[in-house]
Amino acid sequence: xxxxxxxxxxxxxxxxxxxxxxxxxxxxxxxxxxxxxxxxxx
Amino acid sequence: xxxxxxxxxxxxxxxxxxxxxxxxxxxxxxxxxxxxxxxxxxxxxxxxxxxxxxxxxxxxxxxxxxxxxxxxxxxxxxxxxxxxxxxxxxxxxxxxxxxxxxxxxxxxxxxxxxxxxxxxxxxxxxxxxxxxxxxxxxxxxxxxxxxxxxxxxxxxxxxxxxxxxxxxxxxxxxxxxxxxxxxxxxxxxxxxxxxxxxxxxxxxxxxxxxxxxxxxxxxxxxxxxxxxxxxxxxxxxxxxx
Amino acid sequence: xxxxxxxxxxxxxxxxxxxxxxxxxxxxxxxxxxxxxxxxxxxxxxxxxxxxxxxxxxxxxxxxxxxxxxxxxxxxxxxxxxxxxxxxxxxxxxxxxxxxxxxxxxxxxxxxxxxxxxxxxxxxxxxxxxxxxxxxxxxxxxxxxxxxxxxxxxxxxxxxxxxxxxxxxxxxxxxxxxxxxxxxxxxxxxxxxxxxxxxxxxxxxxxxxxxxxxxxxxxxxxxx
Numbered sequence: 001x002x003x004x005x006x007x008x009x010x011x012x013x014x015x016x017x018x019x020x021x022x023x024x025x026x027x028x029x030x031x032x033x034x035x036x037x038x039x040x041x042x
Numbered sequence: 043x044x045x046x047x048x049x050x051x052x053x054x055x056x057x058x059x060x061x062x063x064x065x066x067x068x069x070x071x072x073x074x075x076x077x078x079x080x081x082x083x084x085x086x087x088x089x090x091x092x093x094x095x096x097x098x099x100x101x102x103x104x105x106x107x108x109x110x111x112x113x114x115x116x117x118x119x120x121x122x123x124x125x126x127x128x129x130x131x132x133x134x135x136x137x138x139x140x141x142x143x144x145x146x147x148x149x150x151x152x153x154x155x156x157x158x159x160x161x162x163x164x165x166x167x168x169x170x171x172x173x174x175x176x177x178x179x180x181x182x183x184x185x186x187x188x189x190x191x192x193x194x195x196x197x198x199x200x201x202x203x204x205x206x207x208x209x210x211x212x213x214x215x216x217x218x219x220x221x222x223x224x225x226x227x228x229x230x231x232x233x234x235x236x237x238x239x240x241x242x243x244x245x246x247x248x249x250x251x252x253x254x255x256x257x258x259x260x261x262x263x264x265x266x267x268x269x270x271x272x273x274x275x276x277x278x279x280x281x282x283x
Numbered sequence: 284x285x286x287x288x289x290x291x292x293x294x295x296x297x298x299x300x301x302x303x304x305x306x307x308x309x310x311x312x313x314x315x316x317x318x319x320x321x322x323x324x325x326x327x328x329x330x331x332x333x334x335x336x337x338x339x340x341x342x343x344x345x346x347x348x349x350x351x352x353x354x355x356x357x358x359x360x361x362x363x364x365x366x367x368x369x370x371x372x373x374x375x376x377x378x379x380x381x382x383x384x385x386x387x388x389x390x391x392x393x394x395x396x397x398x399x400x401x402x403x404x405x406x407x408x409x410x411x412x413x414x415x416x417x418x419x420x421x422x423x424x425x426x427x428x429x430x431x432x433x434x435x436x437x438x439x440x441x442x443x444x445x446x447x448x449x450x451x452x453x454x455x456x457x458x459x460x461x462x463x464x465x466x467x468x469x470x471x472x473x474x475x476x477x478x479x480x481x482x483x484x485x486x487x488x489x490x491x492x493x494x495x496x497x498x499x500x501x502x503x504x505x506x507x
Contacts, residue, residue: 004078004144011081011140012062015088015133019058019244022129026251033258107502164454171450175441185437188499189451192433196455199491203458203484207465 047254050247057240064233072223072230078144079223083233085137087241088130089159094245095127096166100194103187115253117183118260120190121173122252124166126245131163154205161200165193179260286381289374293382298389300359307352307390315348315398319405333406338467341402342460346427348394350449352387353431357439366439369504376501380432384496388428395420412470415478419466422485423459429492430456436503458488 065083072079099120106116138156139149150156169189173182225231301307322340326332333340360366369379399416402408410416434451438444462485469478 004076007140007144008066008077008080011084011137012066014136014140015084018129018133019248022248023251026248026255030251030255030258033255033262036262161454161457164450168447168451168454171443171447172438172441175438175443175447184502185441188503189434189437192455192495192499195491195495199488200454200457203461206480206484207461210465 044254047247047250050243050250054240054244054247057236057243061233061237061240064229064236069229069233070227075145075223078141081137081141082223083237085134085141086234087237088134088137090238091241091245092127092131092134092159092162094242095123095130095249096162096194096197098123098249099127099166099169099190103190106183107187107191112183114179114183114260115257117179117186118256119249119253120186121170122249122256124169124173124190125252126248128163128166128170130245131159131166134159135163152208154201154208157204158197158201161204162197165196169193286375286378289378290381290385293369293374293379294385294389295382297356297359297383297386301386301390304359306355307394311348311351311355311390312394312397314351315344315394316401318344318347319398319401323405331407334408337402337406337408338464338471340406341398341467342423342463344398345391345395345463346453346456346460348398349387349391349427349431350452352390352394353435353452354445354448356383356387356432357435357444360439376504377497379504380436380496380500381493383435384428384432384493387431388424391424391428392420395424408471410471411473412475412478415466415470415475415482418482419463419470419478419485422482422489423463426459426485426489426492427456429489429496430459433492433496433499436500458484462488 061083065080069080069083071077102116102120102123105111106113106120135156138159142151143149169186172189173186175182175185225234319340322344323333326336360369399420403410431448431452434448434455438447438451441447462481466478466481466485469475469481
């Protein structure tokens with residue numbers, strides 16, 4: 001049964017990377033969207 | 043970032059960290075499935091999150107369609123929730139596949155739950171593609187709201203058809219219900235409940251963040267449009283008719 | 284009843300356009316045919332495999348061809364501002380929906396007859412349970428045409444329409460694929476009693492699709 005830990009580790013890793021990656025993407029895009037807003041008035 | 047959003051974010055991370063500890067260390071090994079079953083602590087809440095997300099999309103779409111409650115926020119919320127839902131539907135399939143390989147021996151199983159989840163994934167992928175095509179906010183809102191409600195109504199029909207189809211070709215050797223995990227004792231069911239709780243917090247955080255991004259983008263597009271119109275009016279004054 | 288008359292008006296217009304342009308006859312029908320041939324190349328033509336999976340292959344070919352039919356049905360509204368003309372004609376949204384769906388269904392019906400013959404010939408299939416086959420095809424076609432029409436109008440005027448409609452329609456018509464294939468299998472295997480429940484599913488799906496279309500069409504056609 002020990003070799004099943006490979007699947008478990010892969011699963012938790014994929015979950016962490018995906019959720020973390022999505023969160024990071026949201027953060028970067030939100031920052032960029034915020035920055036471009038005040039520039040427009042002029 | 044608003045205080046509430048920051049709070050949700052922190053709460054999500056903390057509860058997920060607790061989940062990792064519970065699921066990987068505290069919860070005992072399963073009698074029949076050994077350690078592979080720990081993937082269920084991700085697979086089950088991911089599936090729950092996906093269904094929750096698409097339910098919210100359907101409700102938000104209905105609220106947008108209803109003239110008395112129409113507001114751009116509902117349209118943007120529908121889109122944000124659907125995007126999070128698609129991400130987690132994909133994760134549901136991957137977690138299920140990783141769990142199924144050591145348990146069933148295959149990466150994929152043509153049973154009702156798995157195939158319905160796959161159809162669900164593509165249904166909402168199409169919805170997301172539709173979202174990116176709207177000319178005006180009203181146009182997009184209308185198309186997408188109707189598409190979301192149709193998709194939501196279609197899911198139980200698909201599930202029913204596939205369940206029926208499954209009973210016809212069920213192989214005794216392949217899909218054995220005895221292979222389902224019994225969540226006995228204290229820590230196993232507690233961890234499962236905790237996982238649903240943690241993922242619900244995560245959903246609230248991700249959707250709030252995604253909605254905020256959508257509102258910022260929407261605001262910026264409106265400003266750009268206003269500026270383009272203002273520029274055009276100004277340049278028209280210069281050119282002789 | 285006005286609805287019936289208006290729907291026939293729209294259906295007649297679409298079919299008249301088809302009769303003049305012959306797109307379904309000269310392009311969509313051959314497309315279905317080449318798909319059947321490709322299956323023969325893809326799978327083992329010997330050892331009776333094709334005959335065994337013939338129902339699935341038939342419905343796959345029909346479903347793929349229906350995507351072309353739906354895209355075409357809405358492409359004809361793009362020329363000469365036909366869509367505006369349709370709206371200004373004062374027709375009820377429901378009538379436009381029923382008319383367009385009926386025209387698509389008629390084309391699909393012809394397609395299914397021809398592809399059915401193709402399957403019998405190419406895959407060496409023995410035809411039994413013809414009543415079940417016909418009833419299945421009728422019920423499935425209604426659901427298919429109605430769903431396709433709803434998504435067709437949903438995506439009309441949208442830039443990437445040709446690639447969007449297939450992605451939207453195929454997952455949604457999964458019950459048609461399942462019901463059609465299983466019912467056909469029952470008919471060809473000689474156990475029709477297994478097939479009739481699937482026909483019921485197809486009828487229910489078709490009814491829901493038609494209702495959805497009628498409800499959704501009016502608001503969708505309102506603006507530009």
